[in-house]
Every structure is written in C-alpha cells, then in structure tokens.
Amino acid sequence: MRRLRIFAIGGWLSYRAMFGWLNPYLFVIILLVPSVTQILFFAYLGRAAGVEDDTFYVVGNAVVAAAVPGLFGMADTITDERYTHTLSLLVVSPASRVALFLGRAAPVAVNGAVVAAFAFVVGSLLLDVSVPMSALPALGLTILVTGFSCTGLGLVNAALGLRWRESALLSNMLLYFLLLAAGVNVPLDLLPGWLSTIAQVLPVTHGVEAARDLVAGASLVDVAPLLGAELLVGTVYATVGLFFVRLFEFEGRRGASLELA
C-alpha cells in the first residue's frame, strides 16, 4: 500500500512541481507551442530539400514530441531535487526506489503522449495532412507506447544526473540525436548504415515507423511487431535506468557527492 501511495501521490506531486510550482501556462509555452513550430520548421525544410512529403514530417515530429517531456521531465526529477536541496533527504528515505521513480515516470510518459497527440492534431490541421479515422485508436496506442519508451530513456538520463550536473545538456543532446537518427526527419535509408543500425535501438524509431504505416492505411495487427519493438526498447531503457539510479545513488553516498555532482 505504501509503495502504491509513493507511486501515485508522490509521482503526481513531483510532476506538478515541475511546472514552476503549479503554473499551468508553462505547460503551453514549454511543450505545446514548440511541438507545433518544430513540425512546421521541418515540414518546410523537407519541402525545400524535396525529400518526403508533409505527412512524413508531421508524423515524425509529432511522435518525437513525446520525447521532450520524457527526457527533460525525468532529468528534472533529479536536478530539481538537488536545486531545492531535497535530494539528500530523498536518498536517505526508506521509500522503494522502483515505486518512487516509476511513480515519477508514469505522469511524464502520459504527458509525453498528450503533447504528441496535440502536435499530431494541430500539425495535421495546419498542413492539411489527412489521417484515416479508423487509424486514430491505433495511433493513440502508438503514441502512448512511444511516450513510455522515451520516458525509459529519460530514466537513464535522470540516473546520469546523479553523477553529472549538466543533465539539461544531456537531455538536449539526446533529443538532437533522436531528431537526426531516429528516422524522424531524415529517412533511415538516407543515413549511413552504421547510423541506421544504431537507430534500431533508439526509442521513437519503431514508434514513428508504426505511426507512418497506420496513417498510410495499415492496421494495428500490421504494426504490432513495430509496437512490440518500441515497447521492448523502452522496457530495456527503463530497467537500465533503475539499475543506474541504484548504482549512482550508492556511489553518491559513498563519495558524499550527491549535492555536488
């Protein structure tokens, strides 16, 4: 019961605290508006380059919008604790780390899915991209799965924040790498072979591919292997992230470097 309380109430409070202490307008200006302006930028870049159509960029950038809350939100769960001098208190608490961090990850993953869905709808309306109505439930599921896998990577990012102060920088680098290598803006067949191989173990890659297939008319059954791969990638990252949290927490306590890293 206590674990469930830490997971649900602790996670919800931590999520709300990320927005400048309960200020909802930050949600709009940090997450919603930039997700749409990013779609427009890449769609016009694609037109200028003559590579792919608007649908490619709307789907790719809408799905990757789930990564922003996943990466930055999870990193902030560590850095904000350090900033407010509560990280040491958190670390000495007997609370289950799995419940604690999964509780923080759950609203972030849902948040990522909401932002991605918003970007998808607004991007499609602005660029006149048509999506079959029958594909919407499967697209919703795809976005949710991608939000989960991005949060898995975010958990690794958050754990690294226990050892490295510049976790905002790492979040930016990871996001940039996803924009480049996960098939979001550059078709995988235009990338060098080694980079498209790395893309297979990145979150977003399979989710984007599944979303594009669904928009093109595929059924949920058709994209099930892609969603399974996305889920697997997310699960592996989340597991590695939880392991790193434990490891770096131990290292931080031993070296008395939790507040310094």
Add this chain to the structure above:
Amino acid sequence: MAKGWAIHFKQESRNPFFLWILICTPIIYATIAYFLFRGGKDGQTLAAAAIGSAMMGIWSLTTTASAAALAQRRRAGLLELLVAAPVPFWAVLAPITIAISAVGVYSIGASLLYTRLLFGVALPIEDWPAFVAAVPASILAIGMLGFLLGAAFVRFRAAWAVGNLFEFPVWTICGLLIPIAVLPAWIEPVSWVFAPTWGMNAMRDAALGEQSAWDDIAVCLGLTVAYCVAGALLLRFFLRSALRRGTLALT
C-alpha cells in the same frame, strides 16, 4: 558597455552548457541538412546550410539565455542593485545579450569546420571584406534582438521559457536553413523586420558571391539600432512600473 561586454563574454565562454549548445546545434542541423539536401533534388545549398546552421546555434542560445538574463540576476538578488545604479539599465543589459550572441562565434567556427572536414563542403568566400563585416553585424543583430526579448519579458518570472518559444519561429521566418521562397507568401514581409534575415542574406551573399552583401549589412545594422531603441524604451516602461509597485524582486 565595452567592459561589461568583455566580462560577460569571458564568463559565458566558460559555461559548458552554452558551449555545447553552440557547438552541437549547428553540427546536428548541418548534418540533417547534409543528408536531406544530398538525398533530395538540390545539392548546391550545402554551403549556405553550413552558415545557416551556425546562425541557428547563435539564435538558439541567445533566445533562451537573453530572456533569462534578468531572471538570473533577480534570483541572485542583483537586479535591484543594478537598477538602482547610476548607469542606465539598458547599458547594463545590452552588453550581456550581445556577449551571449558573440559567444556564437564558436558556433560559426564549429559549423564551418565540421562541414569542411566531415562532409568536404568548403565555403567559397567570394567577398572577404563583406563576409568579415557581415559576421559581427549578424551577431550584433541577434544580440540586440535578444536584448529586445529580455526587455519585453522583464515582468515574466518564466522569461527563459518564453524565450524558448521563439527558437523555431525565428529559424523558420529568417530563412536560416529554409529558403524564404518555400514559405507562405505572407511570411516574407514579416521576415523583413527580423535583422537575422538580413544578416543571413549578407553572409550568404558574401560567401557565395550571388550579389552585393553591403545593402543587407546596412539594413541589418539599421534594424539593430531600432531594436536597441525599442528595447531601451520597453525596459524603461516595465522597470518604472515594477518600481512603482515594488515588485522588481517578485515578478
């Protein structure tokens, strides 16, 4: 102002977050442009993309850091002291934002070096005097646009987030990576009021020798002065309002 600029330039040059953003932004976007333009129909715009992605790096940092400059000083308890000092406050803030954009010279270096070494895309600079004039003019213009932004959002506690809003729109509207001709027709007149549009045109023209860059440099500098005046007026208005209400440290 010169001393303020020099101090802040040194300080911002030692910020690892700033430096990585300045180096990585152009590298990632130059790479995306390289793969897209090589895979697409037009392979002739890679040199311009190298300049454009460098300018994107400069704007990316300036828009966030300049908008946050006042909030940082407020948090450190310095804002009231700076406002109360006999030096006009615009002369304190402007060197900070110009210094932030001037650190962007690393962005230009990183972008040109990266595209040359990794992709073999050399930048054939046809008009060196114009290019040498266009680089500082563009940096100054972006710095003053950041100053205007910082002044406009002095009342917002989350100014850094508001600044972040302008990252992609300015990249798009100013044609830093995308030719303005590709955008909807109504955007072109909008792009004229953004000095980075003219700075980018100047650097591209000077490098590729398509036409004279000096007109673009002149317009860029003219708009920079306009930003300076507008920013100073906005700052005066908002600071007076904050002082009258006693909210300088609170907003």
